[in-house]
Amino acid sequence: MSGDTLNINNKAQQQNTFDAIVIGSGISGGWAAKELTEKGLKVLMLERGRNFEHIKDYKSAPLDIWELPHHGKVTQEQLKRHPIIARTWGTSEPIIDYWANDVEAPYVETKPFKWWRAYQFGGRSILWGRQSYRWSDFDFNANAKDGWAIDWPIRYKDVEAWYDHVEDFIGVSGSTDGLPQLPDGHFTPAMDLTCVEADVAKRIKEKFNRSMIIGRSANTTVPKQARTNCQFRNRCWEGCPFGAYFSTQSSTFPAAMITGNLTMRPWSIVTKILYDKDTKKATGVEVLDAENNQTYQYHSKIVFVNASALNSAWVLLNSATDVWPDGLGSSSGELGHNIMDHHYNVGASGDIDGYEDKYYYGRRPNGFYIVRFANLFNDKRDFLRGFGYQGAGSRESWSRSVAELSIGGTYKDALTEPGGWRFGMTGFGELLPYHENKISLDKNKKDKWGLPVLAMDAELKDNELKMRKAMKEEAVAMMEASSVKNISSWDTGHEIGDGIHEMGSARMGNDPKTSVLNKWNQVWDAQNIFVTDGACMVSSACQNPSLTYMALTARATNHAVEELKKGNI
DSSP: OOHHHHHHHHHHHHHTEEEEEEEOOSHHHHHHHHHHHHTTOOEEEEOSSBOOOTTTTOTTTTSOGGGSTTTTOOOHHHHHHOTTGGGTTOOOTTTGGGSOOTTTSOOEESSOBOOOOOOBTTGGGTTOOOBOOOOOHHHHTHHHHHTOSOOOSOOHHHHHHHHHHHHHHHOEEOOOOOBTTBOOOOEEOOOOOOHHHHHHHHHHHHHHOOOEEEOOBSBOSSOBTTBOOOOSOOOGGGOOTTOOBOOIIIIIHHHHHHTTOEEEEOSEEEEEEEEETTTTEEEEEEEEETTTOOEEEEEEEEEEEOSOHHHHHHHHHTTOOSSOTTOTTOTTSOTTOOOBOOBOOEEEEEEEOSOTTOOOSSOOSOOEEEOOOTTSTTOOOSSSSOEEEEEEEEEOOTTSOOTTOOSSHHHHHHTTSOOOEEEEEEEEEOOOOOTTSEEEEEEEEEOTTSOEEEEEEOOOOHHHHHHHHHHHHHHHHHHHTTTOEEEEEEEOOOOBTTTSOOBOSSOBOSOTTTOSBOTTSEETTEEEEEEOSGGGOSOOOSSOOHHHHHHHHHHHHHHHHHHHHHTOO
16 A cells, blocks of 8 residues: 555544544434533534434424325325334324335334334434433332342432433423422423313322322423423424424534534444454444445444434444454343333223313423322232323314214304313333343345344233233223213233334343443443443333433433543543
8 A cells, every 4th residue: 555545544534533423313312412512522423314404394394284285194105105104193294204214224023013213313303202201219229129130230319410411401391299209300380281180180199199290391381592482382293493392403413513513424324333352442333325325434432322222232233243243242142132112002081071161271292191100109019010191181172073063154163162171091001121022133134225124023921911901990990080981991902112112122230241231321342332322221111211311321421521531441
């Protein structure tokens, strides 16, 4: 190699060298980029999908449904591109193409599995339900208490300050309730329960001593940074032009860009993490450009893997070397195992009379939350762990059907008045971390870019099936005690993934023989790699997990920078 060629190559590598690389731009990836850049590091954030700009790309957000080309319905062509989403409730014209193209990026369902993916800048932070709940030591202690799987390497006190840090930035509206199983946080003013919800909450408290509260939602009710407070449009998943709810686009990305330390690259599929077996460290990543199919290498001192729980595991599995033939981080035999989700699709609904003269303000993008009560305090069940409920008590709108009237002025007049009050709730239950619930690389099936895909082999087991029976029965019992009429209940079954809260695959732990990550979210086998999304979870609790991902990410970035300064990584 000539001297000139060597100089050119050195210059190219310098241009592709950063202090840190973040794989993924969703909820946790955005937080990693924000924290690292604010601490002075030069950061490259890689997104496998398209760029997606705040406000500009929220095409349907300013439009009414009748202004859309198909009035909210999806086309047959869209359904062909999204066969997984076609099996869900996500088939809505404004957001159908926010979801990944399942044909270009397939996976294998060894057992039925619904994988909701969003391959675009911001990931699912545009589409998430925004429910933001802290975990307590009932959750962090659960595995140790039950003798199940392995113990968490951390407790609530290790994460508490980072919950504060995250909530102060993203803006979580909520009430302080003094519940030991659901710690209070740093909230913006709470949204209101409707009058029906408030009365049902009172009856549930009197009858069962259970707590029904307003949801704790990452819709700020006061201005934050350059973000406007929530406008009560309830169209969050189309993208909020006001920036009222937390997303990468509205919150962490602008904060990172202000530092001047962030480079964001879309259309960048990370195919592997580059590993130096002599130093036992990652040296960077290999990227396949999704548009031109060219391969590039980027180098860094640390790598944060935030591609979402299952794709993060894919990156580690596909980073196999002669040292780690089963994937980077596979020495424990736990990489790809212990897949979890929250199981739902079970609940009840009915009518409530007597509030016909009452209404409420706006379209609240939130609902109530019935806090876990099963297997806590003096409550004992024939299954482990517990569940909560999310739901709403509201009046039917003009879009309801009136069976007795179909045409004419009388029909139109009827629809100018709100309909009756309806009350409904859906349960969200904890799934245990079964080792046999796993994902793996299927090298016989390839995606559009010739890369191996994941095979999903996970299912609910007896503990969850017993829990679901209780979830339905308790929903009915609480409604009956609250004067709800015409109650109907359901359990339509649950395919893992459908809760959109996938967890596990690279769990944290105290022992490298039984876990993939240490207590700081570092890969035991290469400690300058950090995994801080749902992959790191050791158990699933029953609360929505995204707030915990953000807190763990902020905590890990702080540790990473301290370790860099000490020269330990």
